[in-house]
Amino acid sequence: MQKQPRDILLRDKGEFTKFQILLEVMRNQPHVKQKDISDSIGITIQAISKYFKKLTKEGLLEAGSERADYRLTQKGIIKLRENLKNLDLYVKSIKNELKVDHAWIAIATLPVKIGEQVGLITKGGVFYTVPVNDSGVEAVGIATNNAIPGEDIGLKDLKGKVKLKQGKILIIKLPSIRKGGSRTVDIAKIKRLIDDFKPDRIGVMGAVGRAVINKLEIKADLEFGISHAAVIAASRGLNVIVLVVGRMVNKMIQEIDTQNMQLTNEISYEVKDAKTT
DSSP states (O other), rough: OOOOHHHHHHOOOOHHHHOOOHHHHHHHTOOOHHHHHHHHHHHHHHHHHHHHHHHTTTTSSSEEETTBBBBEEEHHHHHHHHHHHHHHHHHHHHHHHHHHOOOOEEEEEBBBBBTEEEEEEEEEEEEEEEOTTOOOOOOEEEEOOOBOOTSEEEEEEEEOOOOOOOEEEEEEOOOOOTTTTGBBBBBHHHHHHHHHOOOSSEEEEEEHHHHHHHTTTTTOOSSSHHHHHHHHHHEEEEEEEEEEEGGGGGHHHHHHHHHHHHTOOOOEEEEEEEEEE
């Protein structure tokens, strides 16, 4: 019988070590110290060096022009994502075998008593409880605590399928202050992008972005921890626009790739340049 990818990963010590190294590189790139990885996963720095050579030869890892400058290739990102998904499937299968209950957290829209069966719907990326006979019910579950309208409530034994659509992220690249800042932004273009994209949330990063938001005469929903917040919002089915200065675009993209792996899903994104031509 042919081994499944997750069997190879979990039973082959070398493959699992490669997975650990790729994960550590992703978490720390581009400034990656082999000694730090050695300390983190508990093998010698000599062994780490050999694995780095193997991963580079396999096209999963590439070295930059500076010392300790390493990053994953696109092939490496895909490989790491596959491994994380396989591990997630393994953990889910174990939970099913052990019958581990997963508590869904929602906001109550009506008084609920512990043990009562309620309906569940999603709205704006948030779960809400409704009567089980509500026409919009997507799933039903059992309340794990008492709650009044507006309070949080846990649900178990969920039956049905929650209709949570995948959101998208549009990154609008702004010029730095050295390149003119908000004065060299095509405000009309950004307005068109907002109208076409119809975002559920708008995030802004940095002083240039805030100046642009002022010129647009709109308010930002997200101003701090933008990269993480935008990805979480998109994973809840919301479309998000983020205005960032050019040099921060790569950081934003890296956060999306990292969160995609952690969430074992695929948040799609697009980058648009807002500088006047």
